[in-house]
Ligand SMILES: *[C@@H]1O[C@H](CO)[C@@H](O)[C@H](O)[C@H]1NC(C)=O
Ligand SMILES: *[C@@H]1O[C@H](CO)[C@@H](O)[C@H](O)[C@H]1NC(C)=O
């Protein structure tokens with residue numbers, strides 16, 4: 001009897017109670033999600049009404065692409081190798097918008113790795129080029145007479161080699177393979193990081209005497225600036241080993257002359273295209289050396305600083321970190337010079353944890369690097385991530401490079417996702433886009449936005465990344481640069497809204 005009365009009451013009470021818990025959990029869920037979203041890079045950007053409209057358009061495009069992949073993972077291309085989907089990207093409406101978007105600056109790129117293999121191939125049509133075909137490798141040299149440099153077969157004029165081949169199209173297709181990493185079956189060809197790095201470094205060796213012919217060197221840089229401008233980039237900080245240049249008269253030009261070449265080309269370019277905001281140089285010679293050589297590098301850097309104070313941004317060391325000399329080995333020499341130069345070290349471009357290449361990150365931080373190249377491994381170092389944020393050291397992330405050079409297979413697993421979610425100071429760049437046949441910057445932005453960042457990350461992230469690239473640059477009049485960027489950005493937003501309404 002008793003239970004007959006009490007039981008329904010109890011049920012009612014527990015239902016009310018369960019309902020309360022449910023409501024509380026919903027509230028908490030929304031609170032936690034929102035709180036975390038507010039921590040994300042770009043959260044501080046406040047959108048205008050037209051930005052808000054443009055955002056809706058962009059997010060519709062992004063979420064269409066993502067949701068299709070979420071429901072049909074077999075067709076989700078960013079989980080595959082970049083070479084398998086890079087041409088499909090060009091069909092994406094969102095990619096076209098990102099191409100048109102003003103993207104600020106490129107802050108991490110290597111000077112002879114930016115333009116496409118087709119461009120490099122076109123340089124082999126220049127007069128006075130000699131070629132030596134060996135079993136695996138090719139050597140080039142511009143010369144008025146038969147080169148005396150060693151060649152296991154025989155030097156011949158490129159023009160003769162090409163036309164006597166009987167099939168110019170096939171000849172050029174074979175030649176072009178030396179100027180790109182792209183292949184149809186990347187997963188079979190590039191079986192580990194050393195295989196792909198070896199091909200990568202071979203490109204720079206093969207092309208070095210092609211590019212270091214002074215007229216080509218200057219043309220390549222001019223056309224690089226043009227390609228960046230065409231990709232809606234307004235400013236560049238370029239890394240260079242500053243090789244010795246040569247000409248047909250037998251003259252040689254040292255690192256200082258090579259920098260002077262850059263200065264001359266830049267000035268000419270800025271006269272023709274005053275809407276470009278310029279370029280600076282990060283002197284970045286090879287890291288496979290001893291203390292004495294680093295001291296010599298620093299001497300050159302000092303001379304560069306004296307001769308071209310407006311051109312030199314600072315100093316870096318380059319080469320595959322897992323195989324190169326760790327930064328720690330040069331700590332003394334680099335510490336002694338740290339008041340004189342801004343440092344922009346490559347560090348932690350590795351999958352190893354607790355190794356010398358991984359620990360290059362801590363050296364970059366103690367050496368007060370202004371920015372760190374890649375810092376791919378920093379995600380495993382909670383303290384160093386905090387320090388980077390605290391000291392406002394920007395991390396230069398190059399997502400496409402990291403997939404091609406085999407640090408990450410499925411781009412959704414790139415640590416950049418963590419950097420963005422923790423609001424670390426990130427800039428997006430492209431490293432050596434010519435070698436993977438990507439645009440100077442657009443592919444990296446697009447992949448970051450669609451393949452790496454949260455589904456919720458919106459136009460605020462895109463704008464913040466572009467602003468960061470200006471903010472973390474060494475451009476002296478940043479207010480002017482950012483003001484000009486805002487003007488271009490507003491135009492871009494208005495165009496999206498007009499075109500899609
Ligand atoms: C993904 O790749 C396949 C094969 O290349 C292509 O047909 C498809 O259009 C791509 N999907 C998207 C969304 O780009
Ligand atoms: C450079 O000198 C330091 C001592 O200052 C030494 O520990 C280090 O091994 C040297 N580096 C190389 C690459 O020889």
Ligand SMILES: [Zn+2]
Nearest residue numbers: 110346373431
């Ligand atoms: Zn690099």
